[in-house]
Amino acid sequence: MGLFDSDNIWKRRARQQQAAQNPLTPHEQWEKELRSNCLWLAGGVLVLALSAGAVAVGAMSLNLTTIVILFMVGAYSVMTARQIGQLRKNEPELTAAEKKKAKKKK
Helix, strand or coil: CCCCCCCCHHHHHHHHHHHHHHHHHHCHHHHHHHHHEEEEEEEHHHHHHHHHHHHHHHCCCCCHHHHHHHHHHHHHHHHHHHHHHHHHHCCCCHHHHHHHHHHHHC
């Protein structure tokens, strides 16, 4: 279930039924994972940049709790960047139908 998807039982059942009827190809699943990881990485970098700016301006103090939280966000960002690298390295081949779709879009 996506972040903004409804938790309604009927809508959830309809999403599951649609996913069963139209399963994602390996390349579509790869694109979905890559997009998600890129968004998480951008969010982590944004949090670190805003926190560094707040500390520089004096709006946020550097105490132990802040340092631990920033360390965890930084470590998660590094881990996410590593996952993106692995995903890019293991990109699945496009099927013939997907290649035709890509040509039509261009």
